Amino acid sequence: MSHMGYRRLMAVDRDHVLRSAAALLTRKSTATMDEVAKAAGISRATLHRQFSGRDALVRALESLGIAECEAALDAARLADGPAADAARRLIREIEPAAGLLAFLYTENQLFEGEQQNAGWARIDERIAELFRRGQADGTFRIDLSPGWLTEALYGLLAAASWAVCEGRVAPRDFTHMTAELLLGGALRREEP
Amino acid sequence: MSHMGYRRLMAVDRDHVLRSAAALLTRKSTATMDEVAKAAGISRATLHRQFSGRDALVRALESLGIAECEAALDAARLADGPAADAARRLIREIEPAAGLLAFLYTENQLFEGEQQNAGWARIDERIAELFRRGQADGTFRIDLSPGWLTEALYGLLAAASWAVCEGRVAPRDFTHMTAELLLGGALRREEP
DNA sequence: CCCATGTGAGACATCTTTGTCTCATCACGG
DNA sequence: CCGTGATGAGACAAAGATGTCTCACATGGG
Numbered sequence: 001m002s003h004m005g006y007r008r009l010m011a012v013d014r015d016h017v018l019r020s021a022a023a024l025l026t027r028k029s030t031a032t033m034d035e036v037a038k039a040a041g042i043s044r045a046t047l048h049r050q051f052s053g054r055d056a057l058v059r060a061l062e063s064l065g066i067a068e069c070e071a072a073l074d075a076a077r078l079a080d081g082p083a084a085d086a087a088r089r090l091i092r093e094i095e096p097a098a099g100l101l102a103f104l105y106t107e108n109q110l111f112e113g114e115q116q117n118a119g120w121a122r123i124d125e126r127i128a129e130l131f132r133r134g135q136a137d138g139t140f141r142i143d144l145s146p147g148w149l150t151e152a153l154y155g156l157l158a159a160a161s162w163a164v165c166e167g168r169v170a171p172r173d174f175t176h177m178t179a180e181l182l183l184g185g186a187l188r189r190e191e192p
Numbered sequence: 193m194s195h196m197g198y199r200r201l202m203a204v205d206r207d208h209v210l211r212s213a214a215a216l217l218t219r220k221s222t223a224t225m226d227e228v229a230k231a232a233g234i235s236r237a238t239l240h241r242q243f244s245g246r247d248a249l250v251r252a253l254e255s256l257g258i259a260e261c262e263a264a265l266d267a268a269r270l271a272d273g274p275a276a277d278a279a280r281r282l283i284r285e286i287e288p289a290a291g292l293l294a295f296l297y298t299e300n301q302l303f304e305g306e307q308q309n310a311g312w313a314r315i316d317e318r319i320a321e322l323f324r325r326g327q328a329d330g331t332f333r334i335d336l337s338p339g340w341l342t343e344a345l346y347g348l349l350a351a352a353s354w355a356v357c358e359g360r361v362a363p364r365d366f367t368h369m370t371a372e373l374l375l376g377g378a379l380r381r382e383e384p
Numbered sequence: 385c386c387c388a389t390g391t392g393a394g395a396c397a398t399c400t401t402t403g404t405c406t407c408a409t410c411a412c413g414g
Numbered sequence: 415c416c417g418t419g420a421t422g423a424g425a426c427a428a429a430g431a432t433g434t435c436t437c438a439c440a441t442g443g444g
Contacts, residue, residue: 028300032401043422048403084379106298108220111358131378141372141380148369149378151355152348159347160340166303168339177340180333185377186323186341187276188333224431235392240433387444396435405426414417 014050016040018064021057026099027165029106033057058107065104066119068097073126083134084183090130091179094157098174099165102158124150149182156182206242208232210256213249218291219357221298225249250299257296258311260289265318275326276375282322283371286349290366291357294350316342341374348374 020040024031031039033054037047051057072093078086094101110116124147131149134140140149160178163169169177212232216223223231225246229239243249264285270278286293302308316339323341326332332341352370355361361369 028304029298030301033403034401044402045404045423046421049420053403054401087378106221109222112220134378138380140378141376144369144373144378145361147360148352148355148365149373151351151360152369152373155347155351156344158350159343163340163343168343169337173340177336177344181336181341181344181374181377183377183379184333185373185375185379186279186326186332186336187375187377188330190382225433226431236432237393237434238391241390245433246431385444387442389441389443391438391440393438394436397433399432400430402429403427406424408421408423410419410421412418412420414415 013042017042017047017050018060022061022064022100022103025061026103026161029103058110061100062104062107062110062117063119065097065100066117066123068100069094069123070119072097073123078126078130079133083130083137083139086130087134087183088175088179090127091153091157091182092175095174095178098157098161101154102161105154105158127153153182205234209234209239209242210252214253214256214292214295217253218295218353221295250302253292254296254299254302254309255311257289257292258309258315260292261286261315262311264289265315270318270322271325275322275329275331278322279326279375280367280371282319283345283349283374284367287366287370290349290353293346294353297346297350319345345374 017040021036024036024039028035033047034044036057037044040047047057051060072090075093076086076089078090080086104110111120127150128146131140131146135142135146144152156178160169160174164171164174209232213228216228216231220227225239226236228249229236232239239249243252264282267285268278268281270282272278296302303312319342320338323332323338327334327338336344348370352361352366356363356366
């Protein structure tokens, strides 16, 4: 079964390379292919054998980010239960991918071409649908559009990811900080 | 007074170049010096006569961003009146600089060297102080740290700036969307 | 009118990154 | 033990961006 062994080894390496690249590019978005290779513990030649170029690497990271987002959306079961709880589940599930998302969020090269990945539109729509549901049942305020709430979620995820990366926020507070600010804001609530 | 005239012309050109560069780099952070020059309506030679290199240009943009932030902080009079109103004033005053701030926010090259501009620390401190004041007088919740609220403000400003830039949010809604989400969050408030 | 100064256009070398190639080595299975 | 295939190291050229230079032009003041 050398064929299976070959396939499995490749898959593991590819995933490891992608994760390393995501972690590095999150911190330094202008990292060289050589730095990416070193971060993954491989040579530049091998990196080039798996991703034919920097563009292919970024596209693969985009696909990975989309896949992780959709997995988080599935795991969060946005249609179940109160909308606020669903939003908290979503943030908790998406946290491991927040760094990658923050990198892709600022890689505006991905969105300037006329051929942008349709996965983002699907994800946007699913998140916006959650906010729409919450607005319809009176949970969420209606003066903030679902589209803006979606953008704000991305922005807060990126901000929290960078704040954790630079040590300004403890990693264990990530979910609470992000979810509470998105849902409840900075103002103190009156005790009912 | 040719000397004064010379100085004045230089200042005007320099400011125009900086604003053009900020507007362009906000949309495409990897723009070439040639593109920056064209966007400002000057040649690459003249651009290079005013900013000795790309690094000098970015540093000048950083200084401009810091100056505009501090001007906004002054104009917002953060120490006056209710903390929530002060935060709204701050967002309103800082809105014109949000695009530039968003660019500098992602230019992590500015923050990796051991010699980073101390202006950011001053600005962070002034904003955090506002949130501390609001927490002390019971206006803001205390389970979100002033540091995180400051980071969240940056993240929301950047998200709103990009959302406006790409047409997903109307420019006139910028202040309301950002301020209301930061302060009140997505959850609907009970009518008192 | 003449000259000084700022500017644009372009040439040129340099540097970095990238894409491609070759070759030696190493691991693994037959 | 031997061959196959992946890998690492390095050389190499191509491409792009940048820094620097020269030269022509135009504008404005003396």
